[in-house]
Amino acid sequence: DQQVKQNSPSLSVQEGRISILNCDYTNSMFDYFLWYKKYPAEGPTFLISISSIKDKNEDGRFTVFLNKSAKHLSLHIVPSQPGDSAVYFCAASGRRDDKIIFGKGTRLHILP
């Protein structure tokens, strides 16, 4: 049973516009949430994280929003750039140092 779900396998966004990637989780014990970005033939690269005690975390063009009551988080990228084209994984863990449970990923295409 998938504990972290990314229901959109792919997303296409015009360069300069906002990209919104969504993620749902089922395990209420998750305390720490992360987004990783992955290019082909490379390992996942850490992007941004959020603790369950917060509802928003921002880092440059990237903002993660957490809605604990809905068990939903989203990643906003503003403005989207060509280099943002990659697979984005939503992930969660029980603690910061615990094993990470990943979703299946969303492939983001930034269109020129």
Add this chain to the structure above:
Amino acid sequence: DTGVSQNPRHKITKRGQNVTFRCDPISEHNRLYWYRQTLGQGPEFLTYFQNEAQLEKSRLLSDRFSAERPKGSFSTLEIQRTEQGDSAMYLCASSMGNTQYFGPGTRLTVL
């Protein structure tokens, strides 16, 4: 600091052979994790170490799999009697107890 490194990057082997992968974590990172990723899936947790102690193993880690971190620095993952279903990307990550940083992975193909 050059990040997490993994060797080899690619490995092709015949079914039934043994293979061993190596992971060198970021210096001074006390935690080291192994994950496996198959096509169309996210990485799946296999096992992790704190220093040299193996603290947790996933059910995915069958008896044919063994991982070590003998001196609390680099780690090896060995797969004995490989099967075609073992074909995957094997990822290593390290941390100081917070964010996990991943290496480039070892892609295993079992013929």
